[in-house]
Amino acid sequence: MTAKPKTIWDRLEDIPREILYGLLLVCIIVPMLFPIGFPVPISAEVKRWYDTIEALPAGSVVMVDFGYSGGGEPELAPFAVATYAQLFKKADIKVVTMSTASEGPLLWEKAMTELNIARFGKEYGKDYIHIGYIAGTETAMAAVGKSISATTTTDYKGTPLSKYSIMQGVDSAEDFALLIEYTTGGDQSEGWVRQWYTSYKTPYLCCVLAMMVPTMLPYQKAGQIVSVVSGAQAGQIELLVKAPGRGVKSADVITVTHLFCIALVVVGNIAYFGKKFSGGKS
Amino acid sequence: MKKSVPIALVFITAVIFLLEYFVLPIELKSTVTMLQNWGIILTAFTLGFGAVNMFVFHGKQVSRRAKGQWPYSLWLLIILVLFTLVGVIMGATSTQYSWLYNSSYFALSATVYSSLGFYMTSGIYRALRAKNAESALLLIVGVIVLARNAPALAAQFPILVNMDSWLSSVPTTSAQRGIMIGAALGAIALGLRTMIGRETGFLGQTTEGEKGG
Amino acid sequence: MELASVVQIWLAALFTIWIYSIAFRDNPFFKFAEHTFVGAAAGHSLVYGVDNIVRYGWAPLTAGNILYSIVFILGIIMYMRYHKTYFWVSRVPMALIVGIGIGLTLRSTVTSEFIAQIISTASMKVLGLDAWAAFSNLIFIIITLATVYFFIFTFPKAQGGRLSLISTIARYGMMAAFGYSFANTVLSRFNMIFGRIDYLMNTWLVLPYAMLALPVVLILVIYAMIPAEKRPWPKTKNNS
Numbered sequence: 001m002t003a004k005p006k007t008i009w010d011r012l013e014d015i016p017r018e019i020l021y022g023l024l025l026v027c028i029i030v031p032m033l034f035p036i037g038f039p040v041p042i043s044a045e046v047k048r049w050y051d052t053i054e055a056l057p058a059g060s061v062v063m064v065d066f067g068y069s070g071g072g073e074p075e076l077a078p079f080a081v082a083t084y085a086q087l088f089k090k091a092d093i094k095v096v097t098m099s100t101a102s103e104g105p106l107l108w109e110k111a112m113t114e115l116n117i118a119r120f121g122k123e124y125g126k127d128y129i130h131i132g133y134i135a136g137t138e139t140a141m142a143a144v145g146k147s148i149s150a151t152t153t154t155d156y157k158g159t160p161l162s163k164y165s166i167m168q169g170v171d172s173a174e175d176f177a178l179l180i181e182y183t184t185g186g187d188q189s190e191g192w193v194r195q196w197y198t199s200y201k202t203p204y205l206c207c208v209l210a211m212m213v214p215t216m217l218p219y220q221k222a223g224q225i226v227s228v229v230s231g232a233q234a235g236q237i238e239l240l241v242k243a244p245g246r247g248v249k250s251a252d253v254i255t256v257t258h259l260f261c262i263a264l265v266v267v268g269n270i271a272y273f274g275k276k277f278s279g280g281k282s
Numbered sequence: 283m284k285k286s287v288p289i290a291l292v293f294i295t296a297v298i299f300l301l302e303y304f305v306l307p308i309e310l311k312s313t314v315t316m317l318q319n320w321g322i323i324l325t326a327f328t329l330g331f332g333a334v335n336m337f338v339f340h341g342k343q344v345s346r347r348a349k350g351q352w353p354y355s356l357w358l359l360i361i362l363v364l365f366t367l368v369g370v371i372m373g374a375t376s377t378q379y380s381w382l383y384n385s386s387y388f389a390l391s392a393t394v395y396s397s398l399g400f401y402m403t404s405g406i407y408r409a410l411r412a413k414n415a416e417s418a419l420l421l422i423v424g425v426i427v428l429a430r431n432a433p434a435l436a437a438q439f440p441i442l443v444n445m446d447s448w449l450s451s452v453p454t455t456s457a458q459r460g461i462m463i464g465a466a467l468g469a470i471a472l473g474l475r476t477m478i479g480r481e482t483g484f485l486g487q488t489t490e491g492e493k494g495g
Numbered sequence: 496m497e498l499a500s501v502v503q504i505w506l507a508a509l510f511t512i513w514i515y516s517i518a519f520r521d522n523p524f525f526k527f528a529e530h531t532f533v534g535a536a537a538g539h540s541l542v543y544g545v546d547n548i549v550r551y552g553w554a555p556l557t558a559g560n561i562l563y564s565i566v567f568i569l570g571i572i573m574y575m576r577y578h579k580t581y582f583w584v585s586r587v588p589m590a591l592i593v594g595i596g597i598g599l600t601l602r603s604t605v606t607s608e609f610i611a612q613i614i615s616t617a618s619m620k621v622l623g624l625d626a627w628a629a630f631s632n633l634i635f636i637i638i639t640l641a642t643v644y645f646f647i648f649t650f651p652k653a654q655g656g657r658l659s660l661i662s663t664i665a666r667y668g669m670m671a672a673f674g675y676s677f678a679n680t681v682l683s684r685f686n687m688i689f690g691r692i693d694y695l696m697n698t699w700l701v702l703p704y705a706m707l708a709l710p711v712v713l714i715l716v717i718y719a720m721i722p723a724e725k726r727p728w729p730k731t732k733n734n735s
Contacts, residue, residue: 017404029692038433072395072687073392074392074693075690102539103539106375106384109380133546138596138599146314151318154550156375194604198606211676211682214454214458219607231683232431254431254682255434258428262429265406269411316562320569321595322547326551336533357530358533358534361530362534369542369543374545389507399688419667419674423674426678431678453638455635456637463609484593
């Protein structure tokens with residue numbers, strides 16, 4: 001029995017994945033080799049993020065949770081670096097960082113290297129500090145919210161916190177003017193709402209992977225989070241802070257790859273409906 | 283006793299936390315602080331389970347010389363031991379451990395996460411079809427947001443920004459809120475059932491005497 | 496650049512290419528990278544577990560807080576779960592973790608994920624606003640209520656007849672939400688791929704000999720994708 005000849009709709013409906021993946025790689029590499037410089041419009045959520053930090057009064061202490069894993073670094077690190085740049089450009093803002101993810105301390109060091117912290121004239125232990133990875137997610141958040149000194153007595157390298165002036169007068173969630181979170185885990189992003197916002201009403205900025213944003217929107221709508229953004233919006237915060245980096249670089253690639261995806265949706269549906277209306281079965 | 287003591291412990295611990303939050307914040311503060319610190323340390327102990335399971339499973343693959351698998355299993359165990367030795371002896375934030383992490387685990391983790399993008403491309407092409415009204419709605423919303431997420435398109439067609447804003451703040455947030463409320467009720471019910479011993483999944487394996495029900 | 500940094504970049508780049516090769520075909524290079532990943536993940540967890548035990552447990556214990564000896568004993572007996580006969584002993588520390596988790600979650604879930612969400616929905620105005628805002632708020636309230644109904648009242652009587660309209664509204668609302676989530680997931684993953692390709696192009700390929708090595712690496716990976724029985728080398732027991 002001879003096989004039915006493939007129609008144009010069959011061919012359109014069944015493009016080999018190797019070709020699809022190859023085209024995807026072309027859509028990523030070509031804009032990197034030949035940058036176009038597409039504009040990056042600023043969204044309302046990123047503007048709100050930026051304005052919240054700009055409005056911090058001098059002397060404020062900010063808690064940052066570096067709670068993402070290596071998998072989220074390409075997306076979240078550029079946003080984190082730009083935000084640290086904004087915090088460090090402001091006079092007399094102290095930043096206490098902790099990690100609820102085990103890779104957090106190492107990824108924080110990576111981010112600080114990318115930030116090139118020396119250009120801000122900030123001193124570790126006086127203007128910023130990392131108090132280490134604390135296991136337990138919400139247990140850690142609750143413990144630190146109650147009392148940092150009762151939870152840990154050292155920084156992430158094991159040096160006693162008593163040696164650092166930044167921790168003087170800073171012990172519980174009530175001492176912080178703002179909480180910022182970078183995470184790839186829903187447990188962490190939602191946990192801070194439960195353990196810090198609900199108990200202490202600490203203003204909370206949340207930066208997650210783009211795919212996690214929809215699950216965090218109800219908290220933003222209820223006023224529990226000031227602004228929920230995705231790391232993919234890093235280009236926007238980099239432009240606002242005037243510190244262009246990986247985020248701005250990705251704009252061309254994101255535009256071209258998304259256009260490619262829309263084209264795939266169109267082709268797939270043309271093939272589907274073409275086959276359906278010409279009497280074939282999908 | 284093998285079942286009732288752990289269940290009682292769950293109940294007592296949870297009640298202490300609830301009492302401290304709602305009724306006796308000052309009287310129970312130090313007890314809760316101590317329990318929270320214990321929780322951190324016990325969670326840290328659980329971080330070793332993965333390594334133990336790896337040794338058990340892959341150790342068997344190596345000892346049995348499982349065809350096509352045992353060299354990879356042996357390599358896995360070598361890497362596990364190498365990471366552990368360097369991390370514990372030199373320090374988890376030492377230059378040496380940082381080098382090991384950045385040259386292997388970080389790159390692998392970032393790449394594994396991102397490789398799903400290839401499968402999504404295939405999924406977009408093969409599965410995103412307007413076969414009925416519901417899938418058509420999913421497709422239309424998906425395409426609008428895809429277009430808005432492309433910075434150049436959003437800059438060129440501001441209407442995409444308005445459409446995306448409405449889609450995110452109305453149907454997405456409302457549906458997610460409904461899911462969240464339902465999930466919260468489920469979590470509360472599960473927590474209460476666990477406290478009273480009706481959910482015993484956390485007990486793990488059952489003894490011979492418990493198997494009868 | 497220091498030799499250690501150069502070696503680090505080369506290893507990271509090779510692992511990246513080997514992991515991406517699975518998108519095309521399974522091959523020994525991918526398996527090697529995959530097993531490296533799993534071993535490293537388990538090792539990393541163990542390292543930070545030990546680090547936390549030392550910092551938050553051992554340090555207070557050696558500073559004189561004797562009560563911490565109890566938590567060390569509990570932590571160790573947690574590993575009795577691997578014993579054939581005395582596995583039930585590990586239930587005690589697990590019960591403590593579960594109890595703490597339930598206590599912490601229950602006391603704030605009611606406020607943050609239940610009451611706050613209901614207050615926010617109930618306080619949405621539908622009167623006294625412009626038409627579009629009022630319409631949007633009305634749609635919001637309807638979809639929220641329909642979705643809660645859809646998940647709570649799952650028995651057939653509550654979903655049949657005229658009440659099926661509520662499920663239909665909920666499903667359409669969720670389809671819109673899933674379409675939004677899907678598009679955002681695409682954005683997320685493509686951003687991550689960009690990050691890795693950016694690393695390969697701007698950190699690895701700028702190193703000496705990397706441009707020469709790239710085609711060699713790709714050829715080797717493609718060769719490894721050939722099924723073992725069709726490959727001329729290395730010989731397996733089947734094709735020798």
